[in-house]
Amino acid sequence: MPEIYDLHCHSTASDGTLSPSAVIERANLQGVTALALTDHDTTAGLTEALRRATDINLKLIPGIELSTLWQNQCFHIIGIGINPNHPPLAEATFNLQQTRLARAEAIAEKLAKKRITGAFEAVKQLAGDGMITRSHFADFLVSQFHVDTHQEAFDRYLAKGKPAYVATPWADLNLAVSWITESGGIAILAHPLRYQLTTKWMKRLLTAFKDAGGQGIEVITGRTNKDEIQRVAALASTFDLAGSCGSDFHCPGQWVELGQLAPLPTHIQPVWDLLN
């Protein structure tokens, strides 16, 4: 039987709503046989996920989604097949946790200037032991009736250019790729069409990503349509990158479900061929 892969999803270790164990169980029910758990800037969910995956005979591929900067813009880099205990990567996730804490305080201060108080305490509680993300701020703003929906929270307060946006010193993209590859993993550019780059800048980005040691690109994400798949597949061919597929699942009931993914175009080398 061929494996059914989903190489991008989130748990309560970052901004997902299911615990790592619950993500594994849901992936299994959805027919996924090989799953990468890729929480934002943390590997803290992997131990619990591995325990559950071993119990139910699902293949867990250790992963992460690193927030990085290149040319002053934020890009998400997925690492799969990583060793979370490799010192540079472990140190980076520790530092990124501090970065996210400091950013959360700064976002809360900006919200306070808009007469929205108590945000920091609230998001700390919502995130628990996990990484604090803007998703937690969005949930807080909805719960306090400042906005009606999660999306409205971004559109009115949290997105770039909005009053509570805080530019964040994420990891340098080159370094992030090296932390992944030196730990034994494969670096993949996540959701390449979400950055709204022109063709010229996309080519510059992919050239820099390849030079840094990047090996894959997300051809299939939970949100791609046929036309988008073809566009990214063409980039994968041009830049000799392997193709990945991942749902970017965060929460049951949203329209992006675990494992519900279109097949990779057959002429694209799958990233899982590169996993040992």
Ligand code: AMP
């Ligand atoms: P961050 O804390 O900046 O890493 O953001 C965490 C999460 O917020 C992302 O993984 C998305 O799930 C969500 N997000 C980011 N930007 C937007 C946006 N413009 N609209 C809706 N959701 C967003």
Ligand code: MN
């Ligand atoms: Mn997220």
Ligand code: MN
């Ligand atoms: Mn992302």
Ligand code: MN
């Ligand atoms: Mn993601």
